[in-house]
Amino acid sequence: MLAFLGLLTIVLLLLLVITKKASPIVALILIPIFTGILAGFRGELAEMIGEGLKSIAPTGIMFVFAILFFGVLMDAGTFKPIISRLLRFAGNDPVKIAVATAVLAMLVHLDGSGAVTFLVVIPAMVPIYDQMGMRRITLASIVALSAGTMNILPWGGPTIRAATALNVPVTDLFNPIILPVLGGLVAVILISVYFGKKEKIYLKPQTLVVQGEGSSGGKEQEDLMRPKLFYVNIFLIISAILALIAGWAPPYVIFMVAFVIAISINYPKVEDQKKRIDAHAKEAMLMASILFAAGCFTGILKGTGMIDAMALTVEQILPEQVGRQLPLLTGLVSMPASLLFDPDSFYFGILPLLASTAETFQVSGIEVGQAAIMGQMTTGFAVSPLTGSTFLLIGLAGVDLGEHQMKTIPWALLVTLIILILSILTGVISI
Template sequence: MTTAVGFIMLAIIVILLLTNKTSIIPVFGIIPIVAALILGYGLKDIQGFMNNGFSSVLNTVVLFSFAVMFFSLLSDVGMFDVIVNRVMKYLGNNVLVVLYIACFVTVISHLDGSGATTALVTIPTMLPIFKKMKIRPVCIVFVMSIMSGAMNITPWCASMLRVTSVTGLDAQVLWRYLAPIQGFAIIVGLLLMIPVAMLEKRNGAGMTDAEFMELKMSLSKPAQVKVSRPVLIFDMLLTLLMIVGLLLGWFGTAIGFIVAFGLALVANFRTVKEQGAAIKQYGGPAINMVMTILAIGVLVGVMNGTGMIEGMTNAILSILPESLGRHLCFLVSLFVVPINTIIGSDNVYFALTPIMQSLVSTYGVTDLALATAIVVPCALAANVTLIGPSPYLALGLADCTMGEHLKYSFKWIWLLAVLCTVFGGIIGKIPF
């Protein structure tokens, strides 16, 4: 009963998200509660589930609130216009080059292993350029998802640390084992930018010669900014300090953005009245996403508290007959991306992997092979999961919906994951 209700609930959620029938807050905030009531849980029980869910997303709520207000402030005063104008002078009218620059920024910003840092550095930096080039905002989320997914397979990233904590492997040993697959993922990810660039061009990305000449003429004029030059320089230095500090781990993301927003607010708005008006202005976009993330907390809490996750995981595995034996590892790897989308990365690592470990070990499949089969596609799919706050941080920064993101990105990410699994099988890392 619990498992069936879980699958029906997620099917309804996915349909509503993909068809844009309603906003994400009632989808995640109401449907899980109704599902829990159907299963016979009382309101006190459901409140307990929700509280646990809220605890799991609290850090993201704090981070997102101040990060969005910080970048909204800088955008409003014109700092990003100055940067974009200078960059566009050298980029030219080439959609593919813009995508590759976004790939490069993603790879560099993900060196610390933090998906939040990657989103907070990549999207505010590249989104204004994407808009100038008429590339859809959802494309920057896709580019970031593909390249950060490939970079997720490094020893210090959360994906590797989770799978090694379950299997008992050393992260460094596992990384050396699957490094060829990671290299393959990065190369194929870069190659995928070619058809994506063509797709964006067909959708109107890029500029005509006349538009490009007009843009070049406008770029020769100084960008309009609302603050003095010293304040603008301060804003740029503060932003640079934030990016470098996040990449090098000098401070946590939450405390960094709380302090940075406070400094930017005081520097750009001198009176208490102006600062209050700015908080109201920039807090609007932030509060919408905070409500979304808290609604996700409801979904996560209910699914874990009612046992839906455990039941759904066992149901997915029961579909695969044990007679497949040695091939089970490869077959599950092919479908980790959609499984991850449904039950979330944590549950793939902490619920699915231990069960798989006990099943395939009797057929001579090593823990290294199993961990590779799980972590490669799951890391690539980190930003297409319905359960978990991380994708929604990126979507909020890009002002996109999960439905738009899944329609645009899911097929490419699953394709890349399947190709990586097949490549892993060919070179003997994942048993066929």
């Protein structure tokens, strides 16, 4: 009975979220409460929800302050000198332009927002591609691959969701795959070099004038710039990332402290600080609310025993050899799964079942989570029709969705496979 109700919970979540009959927040809260009552746990639901919220609180706090931290540094123009130098480096060479596009997208995506990345990178690079005679589809593909691979970062949406669903520290999930992810980023650079060489046949006999500053954001944006604090802000970013990887403190502590330092140095006036927080509050709170709703979902599924019951049922059906290869199989299908499942339905509905099933075969559930973030809404997020960011990308670049998918999907799958293979070679994913 519990296995059936668990399956019903997941199926209802998938149906409501994918068909957009309910928002992820509503579905994540109401559906498990409904099935929990059917399972006879009416009196215990509040305690289960409380336990789920306790487990998710550190991750939710980390995400909020990570968004605020990187948002403040973006406002201060921390990356503007880097962007300027990248554009000057690109010059009239299609290969350098392609590489500069990839590096720029990776840098801007440090804040984990696909929308911000596309809004900054695409308008800055479109005039250059047009004047050089390079195809915009190449621009869209490079940006998609770069932002997608960077989306595996600890504060990226998919990794945050995976850690939440598995109830593990985000550093436990991400740190072991640092080298494979770096390998994936190198692969994106090499793919950009290949794209740049291919673009030479489309060149027009024009001379490119690179201003190197990108489009102006108006007087208000200029007033926010803090060019004299460039090196201080870069030091803050490097220090926060190193502290996160080294595990010197819990991630939420690192980003809380980093944010406070960043906003105090760049915007010492209280009124300015309030405005900067307000500017990024919508994005931070939207994701945080989804995470806390997921705490309700996972708390009930685990507290009622539905997850364990489903895992035991699958164990009885699944051949042992297949069960032991669940991390590998998850990695192989993770990128194509971006075309079928939105991140909330996959990470909160599918992943816990896969991880619990793997553990019944004496395989680490964390490995399943690590394999999932190698493609599901990471390398695959900017080609998925289930995310608004994809349509923002193709809209800004002026390309067709089908054309973008045909060009980008094979390369996104290749990057995922490279990360997966490197993870196997380094012993992170067992086979």
